[in-house]
Amino acid sequence: MTIHIADRMSRLGTETAFEVLAQARVLEAQGHEVIHLEIGEPDFATPDNIIDAAIRAMRGGATHYTPASGILEVREATAAYVTRETGVPTAAQNIVITPGSKNILLFALLSLVNPGDEVIIPDPGYPIYRSLVDFVEATPVSWPVRQANGFRPDPEELRALITARTRMLIVNSPQNPTGGMLLREDTEAIALLAQEHDLIVLSDEIYRRLVYEGEHVSLFGIDGMAERTILMDGLSKAWAMCGWRLGFGTMPVEIARRMDTLMINSSSCAAAFAQWAAVEAFDSPESDQAVDRMVIDFRERRDALVAALNGIPGITCHSPHGAFYVFPDISATGWNDRELAHALLHEMGVAALPGTSFGPGGEGHLRLSYANSIDNLMTGADRIASFLGAAVAG
Ligand SMILES: Cc1ncc(COP(=O)(O)O)c(C=O)c1O
Incomplete structure (x- = not known):
């Protein structure tokens, strides 16, 4: 039979993070190693209490x-x-x-x-x-x-x-x-x-x-x-x-x-x-302390990732004051955000999101989540740097 989908379904968009995560999982199932900078999810465990x-x-x-x-x-x-x-x-x-x-x-x-x-x-x-x-x-x-x-x-x-x-x-x-x-x-x-x-x-x-x-x-x-x-x-x-x-x-x-x-x-x-x-x-109070510890870790990761990204020619990364994302401007690299995100995933194993998946105003940016270990963040930045043809300064 032909299944007729209701018109309203064509008006729903998506959250690209879930799509890129699914693509990354396919690559991982094929044996590739992927650094996950796409997901908006703390990597910490829920506090024990x-x-x-x-x-x-x-x-x-x-x-x-x-x-x-x-x-x-x-x-x-x-x-x-x-x-x-x-x-x-x-x-x-x-x-x-x-x-x-x-x-x-x-x-x-x-x-x-x-x-x-x-x-x-x-x-x-x-x-x-x-x-x-x-x-x-x-x-x-x-x-x-x-x-x-x-x-x-x-x-x-x-x-x-x-x-x-x-x-x-x-x-x-x-x-x-x-x-x-x-x-x-x-x-x-x-x-x-x-x-x-x-x-x-x-x-x-x-x-x-x-x-x-x-x-x-x-x-x-x-x-x-x-x-x-x-x-x-x-x-x-x-x-x-x-x-x-x-x-x-x-x-x-x-x-x-x-x-x-x-x-x-x-x-x-x-x-x-x-x-x-x-x-x-x-x-x-135990829960408050757990949140405070996560904030300290996120700040350290933010600082490390922002510094690494700003060391890559063509990338300008503003240091954000909250949440756990950076939104670097990649327009000076000459790449379009969608093509760069696609290439980084498939050629370098770095899962990042194109800025335009957050609206037309995101053009020329990538969104990277720093809800990940400093080691993984640095590996991700290194891979982006080598893909763009330059070494990360420092
Ligand atoms: C700005 C913003 N609002 C809301 C949500 C939804 O969060 P949840 O449905 O898990 O409460 C998210 C999740 O990424 C978010 O980034």
């Missing part, structure tokens, strides 16, 4: 369905964590717990955006923003993120993009793919614009704990913003829990109610024992 908490919860019977938005005590602990982090008084009824934070993004768009509305997204930016905005038949509007501005999107440029059709603004700081971070003054200027134009803001702060310079300023925490902001966060990055699939959103109750309905209609709930593990992640 968090694993123990999940095992205890499982043995204690947390193996059943939970309320759709999450177990009440876990939502309370999450609300207390959000209050500590942002200074905004938050209650369990503002919290929705989902299997991964991507669901918060999808549910926000499904609940609040109509076909034909405009949604402003960072470009380059996390590719799922554009994909899901297209999926709900809204129009993504690119807000440039430029290396010349230290990868801080400019509020003045944002002002020029707002129209009568703009419904939502997506902000991500620290940012994937550039590692850029908004300053307090940027955040305040963005908040003012959102208030002036009555926009809903989705503030993706999943990298909020992975900061190496400066302070993370939450848009959600700016005066008057909690009533119009969905704070998107999750356990994947800071606590090295990508595979646990645990995200959460903090939002006005009217929106949380819609997300609860969407959870009932989709996943039912996040895994019960994983939810209890989140309480351990938020509340135990």
Whole structure:
């Protein structure tokens, strides 16, 4: 029979990281050795105390369905964590717990955006923003993120993009793919614009704990913003829990109610024992210490990789202030980003992502993740250098 795929499927994009990872795995199965700089996943193990908490919860019977938005005590602990982090008084009824934070993004768009509305997204930016905005038949509007501005999107440029059709603004700081971070003054200027134009803001702060310079300023925490902001966060990055699939959103109750309905209609709930593990992640000093240790390691890796990349003729790499990515400018090498990423994988065994897989604004860049050992990062940089025909300085 002919299988007719629904039209909406053609509007979904992808996350190139997963595709490049699959290609790299094929090469590895053929006996090639690949340095993985494509995946946005901490290489650290989840801290032991968090694993123990999940095992205890499982043995204690947390193996059943939970309320759709999450177990009440876990939502309370999450609300207390959000209050500590942002200074905004938050209650369990503002919290929705989902299997991964991507669901918060999808549910926000499904609940609040109509076909034909405009949604402003960072470009380059996390590719799922554009994909899901297209999926709900809204129009993504690119807000440039430029290396010349230290990868801080400019509020003045944002002002020029707002129209009568703009419904939502997506902000991500620290940012994937550039590692850029908004300053307090940027955040305040963005908040003012959102208030002036009555926009809903989705503030993706999943990298909020992975900061190496400066302070993370939450848009959600700016005066008057909690009533119009969905704070998107999750356990994947800071606590090295990508595979646990645990995200959460903090939002006005009217929106949380819609997300609860969407959870009932989709996943039912996040895994019960994983939810209890989140309480351990938020509340135990041991978990905080584990995050602090990861941040120290990430900073050291960042510094080593940035120095090595800047030693390669034709590459200019800005030192990012947060997350665990660098986004070097490779345009002076004469290579196109897609061709270079392809050649590096197939000829040198270095898996990297082309900048344009994060939007047209990523042209002339590669995205490399430094969630890898210093040895692997240096081998990767060496291979890139020898491919481009020069030795890494130092
Ligand atoms: C900016 C950003 N937001 C959200 C996510 C999704 O994370 P998860 O669904 O694991 O919570 C990612 C993952 O790479 C990300 O980079």
